[in-house]
Amino acid sequence: MSHRDGIAIMLLNAPRKNVVRLARAGAVFLVAALVICAAATPSLSEGGLAPHLSTNPGPANTLGGQSSADYWRQIRQGQSFTLVNPQMGPPVLVQSEGQDWRIFRNETIKRYGGYLILAMLAATILFAALRGRVRIEGGRSGRTIPRFSQTERTIHWFVAAVFIMLGVSGLVLLFGRTILVPVIGKTAHGALASAMLQGHNLLGPLFIIGILAMAVVYFKDNLPRSADIAWFFKGGPLFKWHVPSWKYNAGEKIWFWSAVIGGIALSGSGILMEFPWLAQNLQQLQLATIVHGIAATIVIGFAVGHIYLGTIGVEGALEGMTQGQVDENWAQEHHHLWADAASDGPSAASETAPAE
Ligand code: HEM
Known part of the structure; x- marks a missing residue:
């Protein structure tokens, strides 16, 4: 082979070698690129923080x-x-609990909480239909005795007003998407829900102050006593006979304790939801939303019955909370033990009622 042929062959081979070199370099580049991409785009990192994630999340x-x-x-x-x-x-x-929590919060609490409130509404309507308005049977005596002090009434109406606003705004937040969106549309519901959320967050702290004050002021007269057991066995308000009770009957005491315990649960969970950095982990926040939803639906359910009995359900009850005085016959028929002690002076009726 002549020198010239050698050069010719070299020239002929040159492109093939270049192709091989190019292919090798390409393969190395591809592998390097894959390794770099794999290292640079982990979507999730175990336990720690991943540096980068999809820019197009689902x-x-x-x-x-x-x-x-x-x-x-x-x-x-x-x-x-x-x-x-x-x-x-x-x-x-x-974490997996996230999905379980979502289902529990958005389906279970909504469904059963809704059923509970509807059941309490139905029970109240049934009671109203069967028992009718509980009248003062002996008629009004025309004489009144003091039942609630100015402090007790102020605290009651403060809690009642805040509770109703919180209840309405909370129900919009819980059920709005299901009930209101089909009626008023997504845009109006969005504006309403956002206003309700602001109001709810603003009123929450006022409720905490109110319910704690209520717990302190009403505590003593709501401690259980033996007369409460008899009140239950004799059917409470279901029948027309009068069952003796102290300042509050067993039904009212159950309402008081539900409102206080439920109110404390609502307050604690609400604080965590409003100030999430106070929670130690995400599970605590998830638990808070669940506790909040369950406590809210229970207390709202009971409140339906309480509001009915406190307004039209029991003749003569409302004036105790508005004017502080009740008719003597009302007191004798509903709170006989308290009324007898009250005739010896308010402190005998409320604070130092003899042990049974
Ligand atoms: C419009 C709403 C409300 C009305 C009309 C109303 C009416 C009444 C009335 C008339 C009483 C006196 C009952 C009696 O003399 O034995 C009363 C007592 C009471 N209310 Fe209300 N109330 C309302 C809302 C609330 C709310 C939202 C709460 C608590 C969250 C509440 C908690 C209480 C408590 C704790 C008592 C004293 C009974 C006891 O301690 O067992 N009320 N209410």
């Missing part, structure tokens, strides 16, 4: 198309991860 800020079946399987098996995407704000803890 519904409810999930990973959408970039989710990894393995990660989700591990999450369902109890493993938790922290999900980070600067565009989505602070890191989000992803």
